[in-house]
Amino acid sequence: xxxxxxxxxxxxxxxxxxxxxxxxxxxxxxxxxxxxxxxxxxxxxxxxxxxxxxxxxxxxxxxxxxxxxxxxxxxxxxxxxxxxxxxxxxxxxxxxxxxxxxxxxxxxxxxxxxxxxxxxxxxxxxxxxxxxxxxxxxxxxxxxxxxxxxxxxxxxxxxxxxxxxxxxxxxxxxxxxxxxxxxxxxxxxxxxxxxxxxxxxxxxxxxxxxxxxxxxxxxxxxxxxxxxxxxxxxxxxxxxxxxxxxxxxxxxxxxxxxxxxxxxx
Numbered sequence: 221x222x223x224x225x226x227x228x229x230x231x232x233x234x235x236x237x238x239x240x241x242x243x244x245x246x247x248x249x250x251x252x253x254x255x256x257x258x259x260x261x262x263x264x265x266x267x268x269x270x271x272x273x274x275x276x277x278x279x280x281x282x283x284x285x286x287x288x289x290x291x292x293x294x295x296x297x298x299x300x301x302x303x304x305x306x307x308x309x310x311x312x313x314x315x316x317x318x319x320x321x322x323x324x325x326x327x328x329x330x331x332x333x334x335x336x337x338x339x340x341x342x343x344x345x346x347x348x349x350x351x352x353x354x355x356x357x358x359x360x361x362x363x364x365x366x367x368x369x370x371x372x373x374x375x376x377x378x379x380x381x382x383x384x385x386x387x388x389x390x391x392x393x394x395x396x397x398x399x400x401x402x403x404x405x406x407x408x409x410x411x412x413x414x415x416x417x418x419x420x421x422x423x424x425x426x427x428x429x430x431x432x433x434x435x436x437x438x439x440x441x442x443x444x445x446x447x448x449x450x451x452x453x454x455x456x457x458x459x460x461x462x463x464x465x466x467x468x469x470x471x472x473x474x475x476x477x478x479x480x481x482x483x484x485x
Contacts, residue, residue, distance in 0.1 A: 343369025348476040406439035
């Protein structure tokens, strides 16, 4: 075989090899891009499944909202591409920009909730006799409006105020009977305290999260019942003993004891 033939053969092999390498790079880049678009990063299979379940829940919640708006004759023009949560930056929908009407409704709902529980200092001021009974049981503390307020202030110092906020939100949800309002509150509670992307996410195990994701398909006033009980138990076993032994509680009792007795008018 001539030297020219060997040169041509080597050139062809180099071209073929370069093409294979380039194809591999393109395939890997495509796969990596799709992972980023889907919001997936290298993580455990359990967390990936959790993301998928949350995507499904958000999509079904969005469909429910759109169906309600359509029935009210208020369907936005971009309803076919709308979704309630953006999981990627390359999709054709307009989910990166919240629709004006949905934004107004959600904003008003959130502001009403914020006004109700924005400041726990607005809770009734405790009296000494009531405050002293809080040591008997966590249940006594939680049944007292003043007790919940003081305990919530303590949780704030431990950066776990979201536990009380979630518990209170669930209590308000149980009182609601209007189906439409219930569904709105359920979605808001999920967004505020259950979503793994929320800064106020509460600590729940995988079993309870699975129950919530199933319940989200048909929201009711008891959607978060298991989660509420788990957070209640967490506060009872973890935060409550520390509060009872804290300086904050001791100073509260001292301040109440030093107050002059109320005089009859």
